[in-house]
Amino acid sequence: MAIRSELDRSNPEAFASAPVERIDIPxxxxxxxxxxxxxxxxxxxxxxxxxxxxxxxxxxxxxxxxxxxxxxxxxxxxxxxxxxxxxxxxxxxxxxLGRERLQPVVLVGGGNLGSALLRYQGFQKEGFEVVAAFDAEPEAVKARGIGVPVFSEKELEERIEADGVRLAILCVPGSIAQSLANRLVSAGVSGILNFSPVVLDVPEDVVVNNVDLALELEHLSFFVR
Amino acid sequence: MAIRSELDRSNPEAFASAPVERIDIPxxxxxxxxxxxxxxxxxxxxxxxxxxxxxxxxxxxxxxxxxxxxxxxxxxxxxxxxxxxxxxxxxxxxxxLGRERLQPVVLVGGGNLGSALLRYQGFQKEGFEVVAAFDAEPEAVKARGIGVPVFSEKELEERIEADGVRLAILCVPGSIAQSLANRLVSAGVSGILNFSPVVLDVPEDVVVNNVDLALELEHLSFFVR
DNA sequence: ATGTGTGAACTGATTCACAGCC
DNA sequence: GGCTGTGAATCAGTTCACACAT
Known part of the structure; x- marks a missing residue:
């Protein structure tokens, strides 16, 4: 099992239990x-x-x-x-990379960034299918008119389990990110692309990939004199 | 001078000429x-x-x-x-981090992701001011109604030089990313947050921070069995 | 001749462990 | 007693350099 070393933007402790033969790959x-x-x-x-x-x-x-x-x-x-x-x-x-066939993905959080990502064609183009989006106020998100079904956040577990989804894109406010991450994990998600500005605490076998936009910009600002 | 080692998502060769006293900081x-x-x-x-x-x-x-x-x-x-x-x-x-006072930033490319980022409040909240956006078809972007002035891409040099902007967010298609990066650099930009799916080739003293959303998702997909 | 595959050497970064100060 | 600051030790990742295959 497993892969060693950390990936900068993800939780340093997040390891994967990979198909046995691969060992010791950075x-x-x-x-x-x-x-x-x-x-x-x-x-x-x-x-x-x-x-x-x-x-x-x-x-x-x-x-x-x-x-x-x-x-x-x-x-x-x-x-x-x-x-x-x-x-x-x-x-x-x-x-x-497990990309020979289409991977279903869910998106959680239909705020500014979330609905932006729903409209963003990049994921689809690379062969990921966003099968569902969740938000506390699904009607508001639906109103922004996107071709992905938007459900109430309450249906999260139900739908993820039904579709056997393993990947989630999380873009909710920091204050509720951890609790949603917990729910995603217990529904069976094992990979989270996290846009919320918080360090998520997840079990060892779940991988989190953090993309913190403001932080990236902040980091740049160090270098421009 | 300077900082050693690489940052995963940025061009491995991109170093900064930092104010002399700091040496040898990863x-x-x-x-x-x-x-x-x-x-x-x-x-x-x-x-x-x-x-x-x-x-x-x-x-x-x-x-x-x-x-x-x-x-x-x-x-x-x-x-x-x-x-x-x-x-x-x-x-x-x-x-x-050079964040005591507000840093002006420009955004280039008003497509799906670009206009999404314009609407995204995260940058503003962390104290960056997006002072201008550029697109080949500024009218189309303007129509999406955002509180940032949108200019024709032709005015890029002019406005960047006038405002002394040093940071840019680049979200254009891969095919034109390099040529726009070149123009940004010669206009005086020395930090680029690059959302285009290409490896930019820039002078040593310019720092590029790559955020490739599809790639992040792809990376995750390796770990979810 | 050309260009891969890889052990060995090196470089960079993290962690340990403890001395020193409150 | 608690907690910082830091040299020394360790660990991970990159690069070198060359043997080997075509």
Whole structure:
């Protein structure tokens, strides 16, 4: 089981119980896998058949050795003297990330940011399906007119369990974030993309990925003199 | 000068030429400073006067030793046997992050995500002022009714230079992100919060902080079996 | 010749553990 | 007694450099 080391924006203690064979893979490497996948997709579109570690690394903004090492965690995919087969590599990463088939996701919190994300096409484009949204005042959110069914927050457990959803996007005020996270977890969610400005406390087998927009901006402001 | 090591989501090569005296501070430590500040704000509201490293660390989701070391990079703020003065510490972090006074920010790209972020109150609440937004079709964005002036993308240089803006939020399609980043940089911007799904290539003295929403979700999907 | 795969060396960051101060 | 500040020890992650395959 498991992956070691922390990912900056997520709870340092959040580990995953991954399918047994993978051991000792830095979370950062997994993170980079997604980036490689993006770059590979572009190459596929361009009809390129193979790519060298240096070319792909450059596109992804990392060093060639790093790319090779990252891929090597999962097996041997390249041909010495030639490079990596673009199509095959892309598909293997998708497989690894559990992205071969559509993943259902729920969104909790239909405020400004929440309904913004509902309208945002980026998730759908990358193959995630937001199957439901929840809010304390579902009517208000519905009024903003989005193609995702909005339910009362009370139906949260019921619907998540019914659909077997494992991923949630949480964008509620900090004050209620923890209690909603608890409810999500006990309904069976094991991955939370958290936009609330709080450090969530969750069981070991749940992974939280924090995206704190204001904090990102604040962080930048340190560097601009 | 300067800060070493990388911050996960930003360009690994992006370093800052910081005011000389600070040397050898991990970027991650600076990142955590923002988190500590959040927690301190809550304590201020509660009227608490002092806080121990273990209490604050717990709230921030880190180990006490880490918190102490992080703060020690910048000076000695605590009292042995007592803890840290909440108010003073908060203000010193603000000062350090360059957040004592309001920072003007521009937003580029008024698509789904862009106009969502314009409506999002989080930035304003944390003391950033979005002074202008730019889009190729400013009228369309204006129509969505937001309290921020929207200009044609052509006026970008002009207005950024006039206002001396140093921070930008970039949320345009990947295909045009690099060229807009170039224009921002030459107009004087030195910190970019990048929501576009591309690795931006910028000069050494510009800091890019990448927030790739689809990628965050994808990353989670690895962990949910 | 070219370019992967990988142990070994290195660099950076976290944690320990304790000395020193209130 | 409690809690900070910090050198030393540990741990994780990156990069090097080269053996090996095509």
């Amino acid at each position: 979370k950062k490497a997994i993170y980079r896998l997604s980036i490689y996948h993006r770059c590979l997709q572009r190459l596929v579109e361009n009809g390129q058949e193979t790519v060298s570690s240096s070319a792909l690394a450059k596109a992804a903004g990392v060093k060639p050795a790093q790319l090779r090492k990252d891929l090597a965690y999962f097996g041997q995919f390249g041909t010495r003297g030639l490079g990596y087969p673009v199509e095959t590599l892309a598909s293997m990463i998708r497989d690894l | 970027k991650k430590a600076i990142y955590r400073l923002s988190i500590y500040h959040r927690c301190l704000q809550r304590l201020v509201e509660n009227g608490q006067e002092t806080v121990s490293s273990s209490a604050l660390a717990k709230a921030a989701g880190v180990k006490p030793a880490q918190l102490r070391k992080d703060l020690a990079y910048f000076g000695q703020f605590g009292t042995r046997g007592l803890g840290y003065p909440v108010e003073t510490l908060a203000s010193m972090i603000r000062d350090l």
